[in-house]
Amino acid sequence: MSNFWDDRYKQKEFAYGKEANEYLKQMLPKYEPGKILFPAEGEGRNAVYAAQLGWQVSAFDLSLEGKKKAEYLANINQVKIDYRLGTLEELNYQQNYFDAVAFIFAHFPAQIKGDYYTKIGGFLKKDGIIILEVFSKNHIQYQKINPNIGGPQDVDILFSIDEVKLFFPNYEIIELVEKEVNLSEGSCHNGLGSVIRFVGKKNDL
Numbered sequence: 001m002s003n004f005w006d007d008r009y010k011q012k013e014f015a016y017g018k019e020a021n022e023y024l025k026q027m028l029p030k031y032e033p034g035k036i037l038f039p040a041e042g043e044g045r046n047a048v049y050a051a052q053l054g055w056q057v058s059a060f061d062l063s064l065e066g067k068k069k070a071e072y073l074a075n076i077n078q079v080k081i082d083y084r085l086g087t088l089e090e091l092n093y094q095q096n097y098f099d100a101v102a103f104i105f106a107h108f109p110a111q112i113k114g115d116y117y118t119k120i121g122g123f124l125k126k127d128g129i130i131i132l133e134v135f136s137k138n139h140i141q142y143q144k145i146n147p148n149i150g151g152p153q154d155v156d157i158l159f160s161i162d163e164v165k166l167f168f169p170n171y172e173i174i175e176l177v178e179k180e181v182n183l184s185e186g187s188c189h190n191g192l193g194s195v196i197r198f199v200g201k202k203n204d205l
Helices: 002-009 022-030 045-052 064-076 113-121 139-145 161-167
Strands: 035-038 056-061 082-085 098-104 124-135 171-185 189-202
Touching: 002 064, 022 045, 022 098, 022 124, 022 189, 035 045, 045 056, 045 064, 045 098, 056 064, 064 082, 098 113, 113 124, 113 161, 139 189, 161 171, 161 189
Parallel strands: 035 056, 035 098, 056 082, 098 124
Antiparallel strands: 124 189, 171 189
């Protein structure tokens, strides 16, 4: 899988653009900066944005090419991010450490999907915040009309509202909605799609 992403990210252009995700830009400024984790962060646009707001940023991915682009973007924006390569099991993040976790189109293979989201939630402190935007299972229909919208083509990797509740059971739901959005993120997320948006506050350890 890392070869797929390396091939995508080694191009000169940023596959999803250099600007942060709009939902992240809408939600993150509402919270006092602290320590934040970006799983599957790719080329770094969201991590760099958070660092510009004063957050202490950690991020990880499998793609070396993504890491190179992210560190380049951080450098030109004069911010620091701690970007690591590896699987979740290899990285050994601390439990109850982060003030926020942002899943921005961080889709994982179906066989590890639930386990990964649950484990990553364990890195969050009590009262920490999750911000999530992922493609919904209904997104498959949008891909048939417009392949340029991007996103996984395996419905088991995509999300339902019930799955969000299952993976993050002990959270105060601040927002949880499925909606149609018009994305304009580089060359790989363009047009109408269907997403799940979730902001939750962790209630217990």
